[in-house]
Amino acid sequence: MTGDAMSYGKGPQAIYEAYLAQGRFMIQRSERTGEYVFFPRIPAPSGAMDLEWVASRGTGTVYAITVNRSRAGSKNVALIDLDEGVRMMSTLPDVETAPIGSRVIARIEPWAEGHRVVFDLAEKGAG
Amino acid sequence: MSDLRGKSAIVGLGMAGVGEAPGWSAMELLGLAAVEAVSDAGLRMADIDGVFAATSSHAFPTMSVVEYLGLQPRFFDGTNVGGSSFEMHLLQATMALDAGLCDAALVCYGSNQRTAGGRLVSMSEPQWHETPYAPRHPITAYGLAASRHMAEFGTTRAQLAEVALAARAWANLNPDAFARGPLTLDEVMSARMISDPLTKADCCLVTDGAAAVVLTRADRAKDHASAPVYFLGAGAANSHRSIAQMPDLTTTAAAESGPRAHAMARVNREDLDLVMLYDAFTINTILFLEDLGFCPKGEGGRFVEGGRIAPGGALNVNTNGGGLSCVHPGMYGLFLIAEAVTQIRGAAGERQLKRCDLALCHGNGGTLSSQCTAILGSGATL
Numbered sequence: 001m002t003g004d005a006m007s008y009g010k011g012p013q014a015i016y017e018a019y020l021a022q023g024r025f026m027i028q029r030s031e032r033t034g035e036y037v038f039f040p041r042i043p044a045p046s047g048a049m050d051l052e053w054v055a056s057r058g059t060g061t062v063y064a065i066t067v068n069r070s071r072a073g074s075k076n077v078a079l080i081d082l083d084e085g086v087r088m089m090s091t092l093p094d095v096e097t098a099p100i101g102s103r104v105i106a107r108i109e110p111w112a113e114g115h116r117v118v119f120d121l122a123e124k125g126a127g
Numbered sequence: 128m129s130d131l132r133g134k135s136a137i138v139g140l141g142m143a144g145v146g147e148a149p150g151w152s153a154m155e156l157l158g159l160a161a162v163e164a165v166s167d168a169g170l171r172m173a174d175i176d177g178v179f180a181a182t183s184s185h186a187f188p189t190m191s192v193v194e195y196l197g198l199q200p201r202f203f204d205g206t207n208v209g210g211s212s213f214e215m216h217l218l219q220a221t222m223a224l225d226a227g228l229c230d231a232a233l234v235c236y237g238s239n240q241r242t243a244g245g246r247l248v249s250m251s252e253p254q255w256h257e258t259p260y261a262p263r264h265p266i267t268a269y270g271l272a273a274s275r276h277m278a279e280f281g282t283t284r285a286q287l288a289e290v291a292l293a294a295r296a297w298a299n300l301n302p303d304a305f306a307r308g309p310l311t312l313d314e315v316m317s318a319r320m321i322s323d324p325l326t327k328a329d330c331c332l333v334t335d336g337a338a339a340v341v342l343t344r345a346d347r348a349k350d351h352a353s354a355p356v357y358f359l360g361a362g363a364a365n366s367h368r369s370i371a372q373m374p375d376l377t378t379t380a381a382a383e384s385g386p387r388a389h390a391m392a393r394v395n396r397e398d399l400d401l402v403m404l405y406d407a408f409t410i411n412t413i414l415f416l417e418d419l420g421f422c423p424k425g426e427g428g429r430f431v432e433g434g435r436i437a438p439g440g441a442l443n444v445n446t447n448g449g450g451l452s453c454v455h456p457g458m459y460g461l462f463l464i465a466e467a468v469t470q471i472r473g474a475a476g477e478r479q480l481k482r483c484d485l486a487l488c489h490g491n492g493g494t495l496s497s498q499c500t501a502i503l504g505s506g507a508t509l
Contacts, residue, residue, distance in 0.1 A: 013255060039256035039371075064278075064376055066270030067323040068263050077262050079271055079371055089257045089371040097323065100278040116259035 012040035015053065020115035025106055026053045027084065038086035058106035059083045060119070067097050080104060080119055093118050132391055133509050135221040135232075136348035136355035139168025139341030140468045145454045146305040148335040149242045153184050154195050156337035157237025161196055164339035169352035170231055175341070176200050177229030179216035181207040183238055183248045183457035192235060202229040208365070209251075209492025210405055212236075213460035214499035217342070218361035224344045234464075237337035238456035247333055248457050251493070254369040263322065265407065266330065268370035268494030270322035273410040275376040277324060279425065282413065284324055286428030288315040290409040291328050291451055293437035298448025300438060300478035305334050306452040329409040331450035331459070338461040340468065345509075356471045357509060359394060359485075361501040362387020370494040377425070380498040381418035381489060388487070388500035394508070396420055400483040401470050402442060403463040405491035406449040412436070415489050416444075419500070438478070446470060446478050460490035464501070471505050484508050 008015055012028065016039075019026040028037040030048035037044045037051060044051060065078040076097050080090050092098055093109075103122035108115050141163025144156040151159075157180075165172050178200045180188040189203040202223045206215055213234055220232035240248040251264065262268065276282045292315065298304035310328075318328035348355035364380035364387070367373045389396065396419070404415040413427030421442065422430040436444035447453040447466040454462050467486035469475050475483075484505040491498060 039369075064271040064275040065323075066267055066274055066325075067320075068261070068267060069320050069322065075261065077260050077267050077271070079376070087371050089260050089262065089369070091260045100274060111259045114259075 012042065016040040017114055019053070020108055020117070023108055025056045025058055025108060025117050027056045027082070027086065028052065029054045036084040036086045038082070038088050056106065057083050059122070060104055060106070062098055062100050062102045062104060063087060065097055065100060078119070088117070090117055090119050092120065094120055129225070131221050131225060132359050132393060133345055133357050134225045135342045135358045136345050137340045137358070137464070137468050137503070138343050138348050138351035138353060138355050139164040139166070139170065140465055141167060141339045142465055143337045144239070145303050145336040146334050147241055148239060151239055151335070153182060153237045153239045154191060156239060156335065157182070157192065157235050157339070158195055160237060160337035160339040161233060161235050164233065164341045167353055168341040168343070170341065172196055172198065174231045175233045176202070177220060177223055177232035178203040179220050179232060179234040180205055180236065181212035181458065182236055183240065183250060186250070200229065208497035208499065210407065210458045210460045211490030211492035211497045211499040212458065213464060214361060214488055214490035214501040215363055217358055217464065217501045218363065220342045221358045224342060230343065232342040233339060234342065234461065235337070235339035236458060236461045238458070239335045240457050241333050241335045245333055257369055257371065265494055266322040266325060269408040269410055270325045271370055272376045272414070272495060273324050273408070276410060276413065279377055280428065282428035284316060285312065286413070286431060287324070287329055287409040288312055289431045289434070290406065290412045290436070291315050293431065293434065293440070294406060294445055294449040294451035296437045297446050297478060298452035301448050301453060302476070304448040304453040305332055306448070325408055325410070331407045331455035332452070334454050334456050336454045336456035336462070338465045340461070340464060354472055355506065356468045357504050357506065359502045359504045359508060360388045360390070360392025361499065362391065363497070363499045365497045367496050368493065373495060377414070379414050379418050379491070379495050381415050381500065384498040384500040385419040385489070388502050392502040394485060394502060394504070399485050399487050400443060400480055401446060401467060401486035402444045403467055403486060403488045404444060405459060405463060405489055406445060406451050407455070407459070407491065409451070411491060412444065414495070415491070419487070419489060443480055446475065446480065463488040463490060464503070467503050471503060
């Protein structure tokens with residue numbers, strides 16, 4: 001695949017979501033600089049435009065976490081630092097919360113009309 | 128860069144509906160505040176030829192304001208960077224006045240979001256890469272920032288509570304503050320958890336309220352009815368839109384906007400008599416004290432202990448009671464400026480500082496995204 005954004009025929013958001021529908025967690029990387037990018041977009045923060053799609057290793061660390069408390073229940077919202085060096089918002093659906101610094105592993109689950117990436121603790125029983 | 132220090136001055140101030148104003152629309156409250164500000168400046172509404180506005184409920188705020196007030200402005204700007212818009216508007220109004228693009232600038236805001244539903248009103252659109260995780264912004268973002276500050280620096284909930292207690296103590300000296308009365312550490316600590324680690328007591332109020340200020344060029348300012356409060360400097364910085372893109376959740380772009388404002392104003396931090404910090408949540412005050420250089424990074428929690436920012440403390444912070452206990456009608460930034468003007472004029476009543484010649488107003492917008500700092504001074508600081 002080339003890094004020419006137009007060659008994909010649709011925008012990075014649509015491509016990301018289409019990959020998720022195929023069960024693939026793909027993120028962008030600059031071919032030249034090796035810099036990873038998330039969320040998917042046209043230019044990298046550095047300005048690099050030669051972004052290609054690569055599979056994320058799917059491993060990361062909890063950078064920050066909060067728990068939304070409401071009558072409908074408690075759901076955590078976390079910021080995950082992927083091992084590739086980019087950060088994303090996500091959730092750990094199987095635990096109420098987890099310590100910052102916890103190691104986590106990604107999985108894809110159906111969500112609304114599409115799919116989303118969520119995370120599980122790498123060591124079962126922790127948190 | 129041309130020198131904007133002292134080039135403009137606030138010569139009129141108005142406020143309306145601070146707290147609860149049932150039966151009044153956002154624009155009606157804004158209109159009341161604008162009329163009061165123009166009258167306070169000794170001007171006629173027809174003299175206003177520059178309009179600066181951002182609200183939580185108007186897609187085209189300057190158009191709506193211009194129509195409502197019957198204005199025919201030569202220059203207008205509706206920059207919306209959330210709660211920090213109005214510190215930015217001070218800078219833009221000063222540039223427009225200095226360039227001769229207008230002669231009398233009105234900066235204004237109005238909201239009735241308490242009586243219109245009691246929930247924070249926002250036109251902020253969801254971010255597609257956040258939507259699947261149902262964040263409840265703004266509190267989710269600030270909860271995340273607080274969680275990181277605690278993990279990295281050992282900041283405690285009791286230290287966050289100190290911020291809320293100091294705000295209430297100041298509010299108890301301000302008859303216009305919405306939340307008054309005794310508040311104890313136990314009450315704050317046992318408040319309902321909303322978004323860990325932030326409880327209801329860590330959150331700003333949802334009130335009604337409007338504010339307006341009128342600026343003219345400094346050379347005209349002495350001709351107005353009220354003592355001028357001079358624009359000495361301002362600086363802005365914007366680091367992100369969505370909280371997941373904030374480079375470091377423990378350091379805001381106030382670390383850049385503050386030094387820019389100080390450089391323009393040519394004043395030292397030690398000489399500030401009043402520090403107005405946008406306290407949408409208790410963690411904000413701690414972050415901005417650090418980022419604006421009042422204490423080292425990570426020390427903000429310890430800094431506020433022992434009533435240091437409460438009445439009688441070492442640093443005068445948020446003397447109106449802040450967004451936490453005085454007023455927070457969605458976008459609070461103009462109320463920071465209103466309190467600084469009131470204190471510099473010596474019109475703050477029981478909470479009046481012994482000396483207030485120099486005040487810093489720090490506005491925050493979005494999810495710690497936009498940071499705008501403005502420094503105001505009395506005639507003695509020119």
